[in-house]
Amino acid sequence: MGQITSWLRDPxxxxxxxxxxxxxxxxxxxxxxxxxxxxxxxxxLSLLVxxxxxxxxxxxxxxxxDLGQRLLPPGTPGHWLxxxxxxxxxxxxxxxxxxxxxxxxxxxxxxxxxxxxxxxTVAGYFGGWLDQVLMRITDIFLAxxxxxxxxxxxAVLGPGVExxxxxxALTSWPPYARVARAETLTVRNADxxxxxxxxxxxxxxxxWGYVMPMCLPSVIIRVTLDMAGVILTAxxxxxxxxxxxxxxxxxxxxxxxxRKFLFEQWWVATIPGLAIFIVxxxxxxxxxxxxxxxxxxxxxx
Amino acid sequence: MxxxxxxxxxxxxxxxxxxxxxxxxxxxxxxxxxLLVTFVIARVVPIDPVLSxxxxxxxxxxxxxxxxxxxxxxxxxxxFLIYVGDAVTGDLGTSLRTREPIAEEIARYFPATxxxxxxxxxxxxxxxxxxxxxxxxxxxxxxxQLVRLVGLAGYSMPVFWLGLMGLLLFYGILGWVGGxxxxxxxxxxxxxxxxxxxxxxxxIDTALAGRWDMFANALSHIVLPAGVLGYYSMAYIxxxxxxxxxxxxxxxxxxxxxxxxxxxxxxxxIHALKNVMVPLITVIALSYANLLExxxxxxxxxxxxxxxxxxxxxxFAADMPAVLxxxxxxxxxFVGLNMFSDLLYRLVDPRxx
Numbered sequence: 001m002g003q004i005t006s007w008l009r010d011p012x013x014x015x016x017x018x019x020x021x022x023x024x025x026x027x028x029x030x031x032x033x034x035x036x037x038x039x040x041x042x043x044x045l046s047l048l049v050x051x052x053x054x055x056x057x058x059x060x061x062x063x064x065x066d067l068g069q070r071l072l073p074p075g076t077p078g079h080w081l082x083x084x085x086x087x088x089x090x091x092x093x094x095x096x097x098x099x100x101x102x103x104x105x106x107x108x109x110x111x112x113x114x115x116x117x118x119x120x121t122v123a124g125y126f127g128g129w130l131d132q133v134l135m136r137i138t139d140i141f142l143a144x145x146x147x148x149x150x151x152x153x154x155a156v157l158g159p160g161v162e163x164x165x166x167x168x169a170l171t172s173w174p175p176y177a178r179v180a181r182a183e184t185l186t187v188r189n190a191d192x193x194x195x196x197x198x199x200x201x202x203x204x205x206x207x208w209g210y211v212m213p214m215c216l217p218s219v220i221i222r223v224t225l226d227m228a229g230v231i232l233t234a235x236x237x238x239x240x241x242x243x244x245x246x247x248x249x250x251x252x253x254x255x256x257x258x259r260k261f262l263f264e265q266w267w268v269a270t271i272p273g274l275a276i277f278i279v280x281x282x283x284x285x286x287x288x289x290x291x292x293x294x295x296x297x298x299x300x301x
Numbered sequence: 302m303x304x305x306x307x308x309x310x311x312x313x314x315x316x317x318x319x320x321x322x323x324x325x326x327x328x329x330x331x332x333x334x335x336l337l338v339t340f341v342i343a344r345v346v347p348i349d350p351v352l353s354x355x356x357x358x359x360x361x362x363x364x365x366x367x368x369x370x371x372x373x374x375x376x377x378x379x380x381f382l383i384y385v386g387d388a389v390t391g392d393l394g395t396s397l398r399t400r401e402p403i404a405e406e407i408a409r410y411f412p413a414t415x416x417x418x419x420x421x422x423x424x425x426x427x428x429x430x431x432x433x434x435x436x437x438x439x440x441x442x443x444x445x446q447l448v449r450l451v452g453l454a455g456y457s458m459p460v461f462w463l464g465l466m467g468l469l470l471f472y473g474i475l476g477w478v479g480g481x482x483x484x485x486x487x488x489x490x491x492x493x494x495x496x497x498x499x500x501x502x503x504x505i506d507t508a509l510a511g512r513w514d515m516f517a518n519a520l521s522h523i524v525l526p527a528g529v530l531g532y533y534s535m536a537y538i539x540x541x542x543x544x545x546x547x548x549x550x551x552x553x554x555x556x557x558x559x560x561x562x563x564x565x566x567x568x569x570x571i572h573a574l575k576n577v578m579v580p581l582i583t584v585i586a587l588s589y590a591n592l593l594e595x596x597x598x599x600x601x602x603x604x605x606x607x608x609x610x611x612x613x614x615x616x617f618a619a620d621m622p623a624v625l626x627x628x629x630x631x632x633x634x635f636v637g638l639n640m641f642s643d644l645l646y647r648l649v650d651p652r653x654x
Contacts, residue, residue, distance in 0.1 A: 144636075147598075259602075
């Protein structure tokens with residue numbers, strides 16, 4: 001153990017790999033000193049585990065109805081979180097709902113930042129009129145009310161998971177483009193870029209191989225911070241009946257179905273909301289902590 | 302910061318004018334972009350607007366006449382120009398559900414949203430600014446942690462869920478506030494007959510009519526939705542206030558003031574706050590714009606007859622012109638507020654000129 005840490009902390013790394021892993025180790029040390037970030041990390045990891053092994057955690061079938069067991073309160077033997085109006089176990093549906101939430105989050109987290117990265121780095125690297133045009137378009141999208149635009153898009157495309165993802169991604173890429181452009185502007189005249197260019201690298205290779213990696217840390221922080229927003233928007237679309245369709249156990253949709261008997265059977269609407277709250281809080285705490293670690297400018301503030 | 306040589310008055314004026322012109326240009330371009338997006342969306346919709354007007358059994362001549370009247374036989378760029386011209390002159394088309402002009406309908410619904418968002422913003426500022434300042438002056442203490450946690454919780458809760466929980470607790474269990482809607486059912490009838498809709502904002506209208514019983518009832522109904530929305534605005538404002546204040550307190554003029562023996566409350570609440578207010582105005586305007594958007598879900602939960610409810614109701618009736626009309630209005634207000642805050646910032650802060 002002691003040998004590993006001394007290898008990780010070696011001020012004179014013998015290889016690039018050692019230097020890089022050492023950096024990650026130092027970052028991890030800083031992150032692990034922040035209790036709130038660790039809580040966030042725990043929540044996010046639990047979500048991952050729960051989604052991956054959903055059948056192991058679930059006690060019932062998430063879809064099959066059992067009308068004899070309708071609207072049982074939390075604490076009922078066999079249904080510790082109670083059941084909904086179709087007699088489906090709420091705990092099971094929450095567990096399977098984690099899969100849907102993660103699916104949406106992952107799709108948005110892959111598409112929107114990538115698109116923003118491409119727009120931002122291209123605009124920042126080439127500059128001139130291309131920069132002007134791309135940034136104007138970005139500003140226009142940034143000035144839109146996100147949820148309303150997503151609503152209008154889903155209304156046209158039709159309800160469904162994929163369309164909800166598309167609508168959310170289309171409305172959430174501009175901040176990434178802004179961040180990526182700002183980072184690109186700081187590195188585009190750096191010596192190492194000039195060195196690569198002198199070796200004959202084309203613009204594409206420079207952007208992809210040497211500019212984008214520099215933008216990644218800031219973009220990753222933003223993605224983590226935005227994930228909570230994505231979860232909330234997706235839940236909102238589900239709540240309005242425009243996202244995931246029944247009988248799938250999406251959390252926003254579950255809240256909407258519990259709304260009808262909120263005052264008599266409060267748990268049906270309350271429990272999925274708690275799940276959304278805990279998961280978004282996890283992403284927010286983790287994002288906050290990551291920002292402190294990865295972004296030296298904001299540390300100490 | 303070192304003092305740079307101040308440019309001549311006329312040069313500063315032209316620079317100011319140029320930045321204003323640039324802002325106006327951006328505003329126009331953004332609005333045009335908004336219209337382009339809604340136009341594209343409207344053209345993608347698999348509903349034939351002509352057919353929805355003339356009906357299934359119309360003859361080809363009737364069909365073509367309406368098609369021409371709507372300008373749908375023109376090339377696309379021409380259609381877009383007509384669309385922009387209509388939107389700018391306040392014609393947002395006709396609702397498919399009610400056959401009424403959408404602009405008029407929105408004018409009826411919008412005040413309710415404005416009222417809700419305004420009260421929520423006032424709440425957010427009154428609680429958020431002091432909370433942020435308290436946190437900034439005691440960094441790392443339990444006050445700071447509490448403000449941070451309350452803020453983070455606000456960022457993490459779905460607004461519709463918080464609204465439902467509020468209804469459950471304060472209306473269902475405790476009975477402290479009114480339920481969904483703007484008035485109790487009994488007052489609702491009276492309102493139609495007794496009160497003139499001067500502003501469309503229920504608190505102002507009932508007060509103007511001198512119906513204080515109705516005013517009190519309306520107040521009990523608006524407290525909860527405004528409080529829920531205000532919580533989100535508070536979370537954002539307190540967080541930003543804290544970071545602005547921290548930044549300000551590290552400035553040298555603050556040290557000077559303290560060294561001179563000025564009482565601490567005066568240093569913070571007068572000297573520093575004055576400078577914090579500058580960026581804070583932008584934040585408040587932004588949060589106001591966000592509330593207009595956040596009202597879509599809140600209004601659905603509270604059956605609040607505002608623009609958000611109008612849009613969602615139109616959505617479920619597949620009334621796309623109404624949905625897009627509402628989108629344009631919210632988008633325009635949103636864009637306008639964004640630009641307004643930007644402009645205000647430039648006017649108030651000499652460094653930003």
